[in-house]
Amino acid sequence: MEYFDFLQLVAKILLVVGVCLGVVPVMVWFERRGAAWMQGRVGPNRVGPFGLLQPLADVVKFIMKEDFTPKNANKFYYYLAPLMALIAPLCALSVIPFGSKAIVNGQEIVLQIAQMDSGVIFILAFAGLEVYPIILAGWASKNKYSVLGALRGSSQIVSYEISMGLALLSMLIVYGSFNPHDMVSWQASNYWGAFVNPFGALVFLISIFAETNRLPFDLPEGESEIVAGYHLEYGAMKFALFFMAEYIAMIMASALISTLFFGGYSLLPGMSQLISMISSHFGFGEVGTTNVTAVFQFVSLCSKVGFFMFLFVWIRWTLPRFRFDQLMDLGWKILFPLSLINLVVVTLMVYFLNK
Amino acid sequence: MGTINVSKKYTAKEKAYLPAILIGMKITMKRFIEGFLFRKHNTILYPEKKRDYSDRFRGAHFISVDANKTENCTACFLCETVCPAECIHIVADEREDEQNVYGVKKEKKPASFDIDLLRCCFCGFCEEACPKDAIKLSTNYEMSTYSRDEAIVDLDQLKRPMNGRHEKKDK
Numbered sequence: 001m002e003y004f005d006f007l008q009l010v011a012k013i014l015l016v017v018g019v020c021l022g023v024v025p026v027m028v029w030f031e032r033r034g035a036a037w038m039q040g041r042v043g044p045n046r047v048g049p050f051g052l053l054q055p056l057a058d059v060v061k062f063i064m065k066e067d068f069t070p071k072n073a074n075k076f077y078y079y080l081a082p083l084m085a086l087i088a089p090l091c092a093l094s095v096i097p098f099g100s101k102a103i104v105n106g107q108e109i110v111l112q113i114a115q116m117d118s119g120v121i122f123i124l125a126f127a128g129l130e131v132y133p134i135i136l137a138g139w140a141s142k143n144k145y146s147v148l149g150a151l152r153g154s155s156q157i158v159s160y161e162i163s164m165g166l167a168l169l170s171m172l173i174v175y176g177s178f179n180p181h182d183m184v185s186w187q188a189s190n191y192w193g194a195f196v197n198p199f200g201a202l203v204f205l206i207s208i209f210a211e212t213n214r215l216p217f218d219l220p221e222g223e224s225e226i227v228a229g230y231h232l233e234y235g236a237m238k239f240a241l242f243f244m245a246e247y248i249a250m251i252m253a254s255a256l257i258s259t260l261f262f263g264g265y266s267l268l269p270g271m272s273q274l275i276s277m278i279s280s281h282f283g284f285g286e287v288g289t290t291n292v293t294a295v296f297q298f299v300s301l302c303s304k305v306g307f308f309m310f311l312f313v314w315i316r317w318t319l320p321r322f323r324f325d326q327l328m329d330l331g332w333k334i335l336f337p338l339s340l341i342n343l344v345v346v347t348l349m350v351y352f353l354n355k
Numbered sequence: 356m357g358t359i360n361v362s363k364k365y366t367a368k369e370k371a372y373l374p375a376i377l378i379g380m381k382i383t384m385k386r387f388i389e390g391f392l393f394r395k396h397n398t399i400l401y402p403e404k405k406r407d408y409s410d411r412f413r414g415a416h417f418i419s420v421d422a423n424k425t426e427n428c429t430a431c432f433l434c435e436t437v438c439p440a441e442c443i444h445i446v447a448d449e450r451e452d453e454q455n456v457y458g459v460k461k462e463k464k465p466a467s468f469d470i471d472l473l474r475c476c477f478c479g480f481c482e483e484a485c486p487k488d489a490i491k492l493s494t495n496y497e498m499s500t501y502s503r504d505e506a507i508v509d510l511d512q513l514k515r516p517m518n519g520r521h522e523k524k525d526k
Contacts, residue, residue, distance in 0.1 A: 037390025038383045040397040318383045319376065 008109050016093055016113060019302075023309075024247045025055035031313050038317045058240075065236040070141055073233065077140035082231075082238045085133035085245035089252040092126035095119040096255045097180050099265050099297040103287045111265075111294060112181065119180045120172065123256060124165065127211060130249060131157040134213075134220055134230045137242070141233030149229025152324060153220030156210055159331040160217075164207035166339035167200040170346040171260050180259050188266035199342040201261040203335050208253040210331070212246065214312055216319040219327060254308035255301070262304050265297035413477045413492040416470055418510065419517035426514050428489035430465040434481035442474035443481060468510040472498050491517065 029044070029052055036043025044051040069078065099111030116122060131154050138150020171193055175183045187193055194201040210217040221229035231242045258264055267275075275296055279289040322330065368374055389395040399406065408414075418426050430447035448466035481490050490513075500506045 034387065034391075036396075038386045040386060040390065040395070042396050042398055042400060314380060314383060314387070318379045 004105070004107060008104070008107075009113070012109075012111070012113050013094075016098070017090065020090065020093065020248050020251050021244075023251060024244050025059075027247050027250070027309060027313075028055045028058070028243075030310075031316075034310075034313050035317050038314075062237050062240040067237065068235045070143070070233050072142040074140040074142070077136045078233075079238075081133045081137035081140060082234065082241035082245070084129070084136065086241050086248065088126050088129040088133070089245065089249040091129075092123045092252050093248075093255060095122050095180060096252075096259055097184060097265060098301050099294040100181070100184075101290065102294040103290050106287075110181075111298070116179075118178045120168065120178045120183075120260075124168065127164075127252070127256075128161060130211065131161075133242075133245070137234065138230035141230075143233050145226045145228075146230050146232045148226045149220045149222075149232070152222075152226075153213060153230055156213075156217060156219055156327060156331070159328060160207045160210035160335070163203050163331065163335035163339040164211060166336070166343050167204040167207065168260065170197055170200045170339070170343045173343075173347055173350050180264065184259060184264035184266050187263045192263045193261040197261075197342070197346055199338060200346065201257075203339045203342065204257060204261065206330075206335060208257060209312075209315065210327075212249045212253050212312075214246075214250065215316040216322050217327060218321060219324055222321060250309060250312050251305060254305040254312070257308060258301060258304035263300075264304075265301040267293075267296060268300050268303070271296050271300060408494055408496070410494070412494045412496070413479045413482075415472070415493050415495040415498050416475075416481070416508075416513060417491055417493050417515045417517075418468065418489050418513040419491055420514050424514075425461075426465070426468075426489060426510065427487045428465050428468065428485075429461050429487055430463045430468075431486065433484040433486065434490050437480045437484040439478060439480065440474045440476045442471040442476075444469045444471075465510060468513060470508050470513065472506045472508060473503060488517075 032054070033043040033045075033051060035041075044054040047053040047057045069075065094113035095116065097110075097112035102109045102111060112119075114122070134153040134157070135150050138146040138148075138153070171183075172178065174193065174196055175186045177183060177186075183193075190196070209215075213220050219229075221231065226232075231239055234242060275289065275292050278284075278292055282288070284292060418428055420426050430445055432445060432447070435443045435445050445468050446466040447463050450461050450464040477492065479492055482492050485491075498506070
């Protein structure tokens with residue numbers, strides 16, 4: 001019994017971490033190739049078919065490069081920062097459910113690594129942790145540009161975390177639960193959160209762009225002004241870790257917004273008919289149907305996450321970067337009041353509709 | 356004189372940002388589909404495909420040779436004199452009689468003819484000054500080298516038959 005529990009936990013962790021790390025090179029390739037297509041260029045197409053092995057060549061380059069540490073850097077925090085950048089979003093992913101349940105060997109497996117009732121709070125805690133690698137990296141590498149990048153990054157993330165939290169809070173009031181499973185089942189039986197609370201979804205979407213330091217909010221690393229920002233003094237694999245962390249944070253943010261506002265793993269329209277067709281065709285019993293449903297739920301979540309990953313790239317090559325005062329204006333003067341009003345409206349609606 | 360305020364008032368639609376963002380996203384999506392599905396791009400795959408330049412393009416130099424593979428240059432020093440960048444260095448010598456099997460007797464020949472491509476400004480004055488149509492500028496623009504020494508080309512590298520200005524390797 002305990003042996004089985006351990007095994008299924010390891011299998012789930014391997015699945016989530018494997019999918020995340022496997023998606024990163026594809027995203028790196030897609031970011032460059034997609035950018036090229038949007039700009040009327042060809043893009044990297046030399047290494048492997050369609051240039052798909054380009055990330056592999058990049059990794060070889062990163063490994064071969066000199067592993068440089070600045071002389072005056074604070075060694076401990078300097079090495080801690082890229083690790084933290086990678087670990088924080090990976091930890092946050094552990095509460096994202098990627099399916100309702102699967103049945104293996106007569107035992108039920110909940111398709112979520114860490115089953116806790118306060119799942120959303122856990123995600124918020126680890127999403128909030130994302131500010132630390134930026135501060136640590138900027139401060140520990142003892143470089144003025146890095147410090148400037150870190151200051152920008154931390155103020156940006158802290159500002160947008162408020163509107164993100166308020167948008168999340170409005171959804172918590174709608175769902176009446178902290179548990180991601182409950183949220184998904186609420187959305188499966190009613191409507192997607194984005195239709196119930198469109199302003200909340202919009203504020204949340206804008207906030208996750210700022211949280212993950214993606215364009216149009218990539219001020220922490222604004223190349224034209226502060227060279228590379230907080231990861232200026234990082235080279236070789238340490239830089240690669242920051243690079244990967246950015247993509248994993250994107251995956252985490254996409255999974256979070258899919259779960260909260262776009263139905264999470266709940267089946268896309270047409271999928272339930274497909275499942276019943278498959279199970280009747282192969283003559284699956286209850287167990288087989290549950291497992292096939294779990295697969296389709298995973299596909300559903302993956303396609304939603306994939307759409308948001310595409311949106312990240314799409315937005316990146318569409319919008320120019322905000323100026324810092326514009327960024328703060330948007331965060332404090334527009335998104336913060338908007339999310340606050342939205343919270344009040346949603347609360348009143350829920351109160352009067354449930355009465 | 357007061358200051359003139361040139362900033363315009365934004366309409367509510369412009370202030371909302373989102374309509375403009377959606378328009379921008381529509382444009383990039385169009386470009387993405389064009390690039391992804393229809394392989395439409397405005398750049399060329401450079402080393403395999405090359406841009407056509409005008410016949411008057413001034414690229415790398417060459418020294419034309421006659422049917423006997425003898426260079427037309429008579430080491431008159433006109434090009435070296437006119438060169439504003441002082442990149443041409445000629446050492447003159449007397450030409451042996453057996454090299455003059457055709458027509459006009461050329462008494463002088465360049466013992467060495469070096470052009471420093473790093474100094475050259477590709478103005479084409481040498482080509483205009485040359486009375487024998489010996490030094491010409493081709494349309495070849497690929498002159499990169501691994502070291503500075505390689506950028507100084509000598510007579511053997513410069514000599515080639517004249518087939519117009521385009522580089523034709525096989526002739």
